[in-house]
Amino acid sequence: xxxxxxxxTNPTPPSKSYNFSREDMKNTKIFNNQPASPxxxxxxxxxxxxxxxxxxxxxxxxxxxxxxxxILPDTITFPNRNNGSSINLSKWLxxxxxxxxxxxxxxxxxxxxxxxKSDANYRLALYRKGDMSSPVAHLQQGTRTQNxxxxxxGEAELIRDDVIVSFLILEQRLRISEKHxxxxxxxFDQNRTVLxxxxxxx
Numbered sequence: 001x002x003x004x005x006x007x008x009t010n011p012t013p014p015s016k017s018y019n020f021s022r023e024d025m026k027n028t029k030i031f032n033n034q035p036a037s038p039x040x041x042x043x044x045x046x047x048x049x050x051x052x053x054x055x056x057x058x059x060x061x062x063x064x065x066x067x068x069x070x071i072l073p074d075t076i077t078f079p080n081r082n083n084g085s086s087i088n089l090s091k092w093l094x095x096x097x098x099x100x101x102x103x104x105x106x107x108x109x110x111x112x113x114x115x116x117k118s119d120a121n122y123r124l125a126l127y128r129k130g131d132m133s134s135p136v137a138h139l140q141q142g143t144r145t146q147n148x149x150x151x152x153x154g155e156a157e158l159i160r161d162d163v164i165v166s167f168l169i170l171e172q173r174l175r176i177s178e179k180h181x182x183x184x185x186x187x188f189d190q191n192r193t194v195l196x197x198x199x200x201x202x
Contacts, residue, residue: 013154017140018164019147025172026052030150030164040164054165064165076165093166098132107166109159116170124170126156126163137163139171 018039021029026044031037041057050068055061065077066089076093077086094106096115104115106129113129114136125135137156142148156163 015154016152016157017147017149018152018160019149020142023142023148025168025175029057042168052168054168056161063161066169089169093169105166105170107162109162111155111159114159114162116166118174124167124174126167128155137167139167 016032018030018032019035021031021035021038026042026049028042029035029038030040030042032039038057040063041055043053043055045051052066052068053062054064054066056063062079065086067075067077067086069075074089075086076089077084092107096104096106098104098117102117102119104117106113106115114126115129115132116124116126117132118124122135122138123141125138127135135153137150137152140146140149140151150163150167152160152163
């Protein structure tokens with residue numbers, strides 16, 4: 001009787017949690033397991049409240065700078081891309097629609113195009129373009145027992161800087177939109193979206 005052999009399969013690497021020291025997308029530190037050793041720091045100019053810098057905290061190296069402008073389009077600057085020149089934020093973080101009409105925001109990375117989407121399951125989740133079956137990264141809401149965090153699968157780890165920067169921008173936009181709704185006191189139905197994101201209302 002001939003013995004059979006099985007080829008071992010590589011187990012899926014565990015996801016990683018990138019935790020926020022504060023639930024503030026403009027001023028916070030982001031760490032993996034050690035709060036005292038953050039991987040990213042986010043700082044916004046106090047006086048103008050219009051310039052946000054995202055640093056690699058391990059070497060205090062600027063990764064990206066986002067400038068909000070009142071009349072002209074907002075810009076983003078990556079010191080190591082585009083010869084260090086700023087570009088319109090909408091050119092890097094591109095708004096679009098899926099075939100079902102659902103709004104998304106896409107980013108072109110060294111590993112291909114990925115899209116951020118918000119729906120009933122995830123407030124914000126990142127997918128590889130063309131495969132919306134399972135997110136490669138998603139938001140974990142903060143509770144008494146878990147940190148506010150971005151959860152990344154191995155694929156997202158390869159573009160981690162892009163994931164963090166784009167998440168910070170979209171989450172901040174979403175919070176501003178929700179604040180405007182609260183201030184306005186308007187009634188929105190359950191499926192109403194703001195800036196392409198689903199808004200939960202009473």
